Amino acid sequence: MTTGPRYDVAIVGGGMVGAVLAVALSDADFHVALIEARQPKPLDPEADYELRQSAIAPGPRRVLDNLGLWERVPAKRICAFTGMKVWQAGGDDELFLENTAVGLPELGHIVENALVVDAAWQAFEHVDVYCPARLAALAVDDNAARLTLDDEQEISAALVVGAEGANSPVREAAGIATTGWAYGQRCTVGTVTTAHHHRHIAWQRFTETGPVAFLPLSDGRCSLAWHADEALADELAALDHDEFCRRLTEASGGALGRIEHMGPRAAFPLKLMHAREYVQPRVAIAGDAAHVVHPMAGQGVNLGLLDVAELVAALEAGRTAGADAGELRYLKRYQRARMGDNMMMLAATDGLKRLYGSRNPLLRVLRGLAIGGASRLAPIRRIMISQAAGLSPDGAPLLR
Incomplete structure (x- = not known):
C-alpha cells in the first residue's frame, strides 16, 4: 500500500498544459500534485526571445485570463x-483573414511558451511540486492511482x-493506444x-x-517556422548564416x-498522433499526450x-454530484x-499538409481555387476565423 500523501489530482508534466491545469485545479480547490523532471530555468526579461513561440487564440487566452496568468506575462x-x-x-490568389471580419480586437497573440510556463509556476501557491522527479x-x-517516482517517493x-508530451509515460503505463x-x-x-515590418500580420x-x-514579434522582428521535407531540412541545417538568409528570402517570396x-535556430520533427481514448478509470491525458x-x-x-x-469543468461537475476526481x-x-x-483539427491540418505538399499539377490548380474561393467569399472567411479563434458561447466556464 502506498503510504505517501493522497491528492485529488496528480499531474505528470509541468509544461504549458500541465502547469496551467495545475493552477486551474488548485484555484478550483482541488488538492493537486505536480510531477516534473526539470525545473524551468529562470527567465531574463531582457534576454532575446526563446526559440519556441505560440500563437494563442482568443478563446484559449481566456483560460489564461480567467486564471490571472496572462497578466503575469511581461506585456513587452x-x-x-x-x-x-x-x-x-x-499562385496569383492570396487569402487574408482579419480581426474586423468577426469583430475581434485581434486574431491572437504571439508569446514565448516559456513565459506562460513561468507565469503558471509562479502561481503554484497551493500546488505540491515534485521536481526534479x-x-x-x-x-x-x-x-x-498510485504513483512511484524515480526517487522512490510514493503518492x-x-x-x-498525463500532460508530459507526445511520449507520455502515463499514457504508456495506462496502455492507451x-x-x-x-x-x-x-x-x-x-x-x-x-x-520590412510585419505590420502585426502572420504570414x-x-x-x-x-x-x-513568419509570426510577428513585439520588437518588429518575426518568429520563423519553416516546415521542410527531411532532405531540404538537412540542407538548411548545413547552411551558414548568409546563405540561410538568402534561401529564406527566396522561399518566402x-x-x-x-x-x-537570423538568430540561433533549431529544428524538430513533425508528426501526427492521436490517442484512441483520453480517459480510463482514474486516468486522463491532455495536450500533446493526447x-x-x-x-x-x-x-x-x-x-x-x-x-x-x-477537464476542469468535468471534474467540478463530478464533485458537485458527489463523485471523486477519478470517476469515469x-x-x-x-x-x-x-x-x-x-x-477535426488533426484531419484539417493533415489534409492541408497533403494538399499543399503535393507536386501533382491537378492539386496545384485545386490549391489555387481553394485560396481564391475563400478570399472572395466573406462567409467562408468568417467561419475560418471563428474556428481558429476558439471561441464558443457553450464552452466550459474557463472559456467565458
Whole structure:
C-alpha cells in the first residue's frame, strides 16, 4: 500500500498544459500534485526571445485570463496580430483573414511558451511540486492511482493526468493506444530580422516542400517556422548564416523584403498522433499526450488549453454530484467535449499538409481555387476565423 500523501489530482508534466491545469485545479480547490523532471530555468526579461513561440487564440487566452496568468506575462514580450495572410508559391490568389471580419480586437497573440510556463509556476501557491522527479511506475485500482517516482517517493491520487508530451509515460503505463505517422518533415525555428515590418500580420507561404511562416514579434522582428521535407531540412541545417538568409528570402517570396539576420535556430520533427481514448478509470491525458497536430495552423497549444478548460469543468461537475476526481463517468464528459474537436483539427491540418505538399499539377490548380474561393467569399472567411479563434458561447466556464 502506498503510504505517501493522497491528492485529488496528480499531474505528470509541468509544461504549458500541465502547469496551467495545475493552477486551474488548485484555484478550483482541488488538492493537486505536480510531477516534473526539470525545473524551468529562470527567465531574463531582457534576454532575446526563446526559440519556441505560440500563437494563442482568443478563446484559449481566456483560460489564461480567467486564471490571472496572462497578466503575469511581461506585456513587452507579447505581440498581438490582427491579420493572417496565406498564399501559394507560384499562385496569383492570396487569402487574408482579419480581426474586423468577426469583430475581434485581434486574431491572437504571439508569446514565448516559456513565459506562460513561468507565469503558471509562479502561481503554484497551493500546488505540491515534485521536481526534479519522474514517474517510475503507475498502478491503478478501484480506489486510487498510485504513483512511484524515480526517487522512490510514493503518492496516490483519485486521478492521475498525463500532460508530459507526445511520449507520455502515463499514457504508456495506462496502455492507451495511439494512431499516427511521421510526416518526413522538420520545422526550423528561430528569430529573424526582415527588411520590412510585419505590420502585426502572420504570414504563411505554401511551397511544395512545406510552408514558410513568419509570426510577428513585439520588437518588429518575426518568429520563423519553416516546415521542410527531411532532405531540404538537412540542407538548411548545413547552411551558414548568409546563405540561410538568402534561401529564406527566396522561399518566402520576399514577402517582408530581404531577410537581414537570423538568430540561433533549431529544428524538430513533425508528426501526427492521436490517442484512441483520453480517459480510463482514474486516468486522463491532455495536450500533446493526447494529440499532436501538424503545426502549420499553430493550434497545438490552443488545443491543449481547451483540454484544460473542459477537464476542469468535468471534474467540478463530478464533485458537485458527489463523485471523486477519478470517476469515469465525469472523465468521459471531458473526452466527449474534446475528442471530436481535436480530431477535426488533426484531419484539417493533415489534409492541408497533403494538399499543399503535393507536386501533382491537378492539386496545384485545386490549391489555387481553394485560396481564391475563400478570399472572395466573406462567409467562408468568417467561419475560418471563428474556428481558429476558439471561441464558443457553450464552452466550459474557463472559456467565458
